[in-house]
Amino acid sequence: MNSTFDILPVxxxxxWPWLAWFFRRLQSFVDVSFFDGxxxxxxxxxxTSLGVLxxxxxxxxxxxxxxxxxxxxxxxPAGFFTHRSTVTxxxxxxxxxxxxxxxxxxxxxxxxxxxxxxxxxxxxxFGPPPQSLEWAWWTILGYTVVHAVLSDFGYWVWHxxxxxxxxxxxxHKVHHSAEVLTPLVAGRVHxxxxxxxxxFRNAAVSLVxxxxxxxxxxxxxxxxxxxxxxxxxxxxxxxxxxxxxxxxISWGDRLNRVFVSPATHQIHHSVARQxxxxxxxxxxxxxxxxxxxxxxxxxxxxxxxxxRDDMPQPHPGLIAAYxxxxxxxxxxxxxxxxxxxRHEE
Ligand SMILES: [Zn+2]
Ligand SMILES: [Zn+2]
Numbered sequence: 001m002n003s004t005f006d007i008l009p010v011x012x013x014x015x016w017p018w019l020a021w022f023f024r025r026l027q028s029f030v031d032v033s034f035f036d037g038x039x040x041x042x043x044x045x046x047x048t049s050l051g052v053l054x055x056x057x058x059x060x061x062x063x064x065x066x067x068x069x070x071x072x073x074x075x076x077p078a079g080f081f082t083h084r085s086t087v088t089x090x091x092x093x094x095x096x097x098x099x100x101x102x103x104x105x106x107x108x109x110x111x112x113x114x115x116x117x118x119x120x121x122x123x124x125x126f127g128p129p130p131q132s133l134e135w136a137w138w139t140i141l142g143y144t145v146v147h148a149v150l151s152d153f154g155y156w157v158w159h160x161x162x163x164x165x166x167x168x169x170x171x172h173k174v175h176h177s178a179e180v181l182t183p184l185v186a187g188r189v190h191x192x193x194x195x196x197x198x199x200f201r202n203a204a205v206s207l208v209x210x211x212x213x214x215x216x217x218x219x220x221x222x223x224x225x226x227x228x229x230x231x232x233x234x235x236x237x238x239x240x241x242x243x244x245x246x247x248x249i250s251w252g253d254r255l256n257r258v259f260v261s262p263a264t265h266q267i268h269h270s271v272a273r274q275x276x277x278x279x280x281x282x283x284x285x286x287x288x289x290x291x292x293x294x295x296x297x298x299x300x301x302x303x304x305x306x307x308r309d310d311m312p313q314p315h316p317g318l319i320a321a322y323x324x325x326x327x328x329x330x331x332x333x334x335x336x337x338x339x340x341x342r343h344e345e
Pocket of ligand 1 (some may be wrong): 159162172175176267
């Protein structure tokens with residue numbers, strides 16, 4: 001196997017297959033996360049995120065004073081990566097990756113399922129597919145943008161349900177029990193969420209994939225940049241790792257209604273009751289704006305993160321993060337209505 005990060009002595013571990021497997025997965029985690037376009041911690045996004053922080057550091061003396069020290073201290077405050085919550089983030093990122101081969105199958109399966117289903121409906125209603133239009137650069141561009149917008153809408157629908165349906169919240173809560181916001185929180189996700197989210201994204205994007213398959217010759221060629229889908233690449237270049245940033249970087253009231261800013265997502269992670277179930281957008285804030293769940297951020301905000309401040313941390317470590325959601329479901333099993341409709345605790 002070719003690895004960008006090929007310094008681990010895998011060949012010397014031939015006599016210990018389990019250890020060799022472990023190191024191979026570790027290498028592949030680093031490859032996929034940091035060096036592959038579309039990786040959660042893609043180095044390009046990491047670099048541009050540092051660039052955005054450099055601009056913030058230069059323009060905002062109040063932020064410089066708040067986090068103290070030089071630029072490095074500003075980007076990585078004391079205790080940033082050693083906080084108990086961040087250690088759980090790191091563990092979840094790693095263990096999730098180790099079990100990911102089984103989970104990723106869901107992406108492919110539901111992607112094909114919804115598109116084929118919709119295509120079948122279109123054939124039944126409108127007759128055989130013409131499949132006569134040739135792809136041109138502007139139709140490819142339009143398809144790429146609509147695909148990205150629908151995928152983001154699918155994410156919002158999932159995220160809304162993950163907050164309002166108790167059985168789903170039990171799993172999504174793992175993301176919200178982070179007490180410190182670092183880019184690693186993006187991977188603080190329960191595997192059940194990783195299995196369910198693609199269902200919503202794929203259902204949404206099938207609304208453009210099926211018509212494309214119906215009218216055009218061949219499948220839609222994706223427009224890519226830096227080895228990733230164009231729109232995702234543009235957000236990566238804009239520094240999307242800052243969505244989980246400690247600095248309340250905000251785009252200003254107008255742009256914050258369209259695009260999610262780091263300060264917008266900070267509010268999503270707030271323990272304050274008035275912030276619960278707000279700002280659920282992935283990249284676009286328009287869904288929250290449309291459905292009345294947008295709270296505009298403020299670049300002076302000072303937010304405390306977590307699930308609730310009147311209860312102890314529900315996921316103090318890795319084992320609790322994985323198992324507590326199932327315990328929550330088990331507790332409510334005798335009263336199944338509680339799994340689907342909210343109740344006050
Ligand atoms: Zn959430
Ligand atoms: Zn988050």
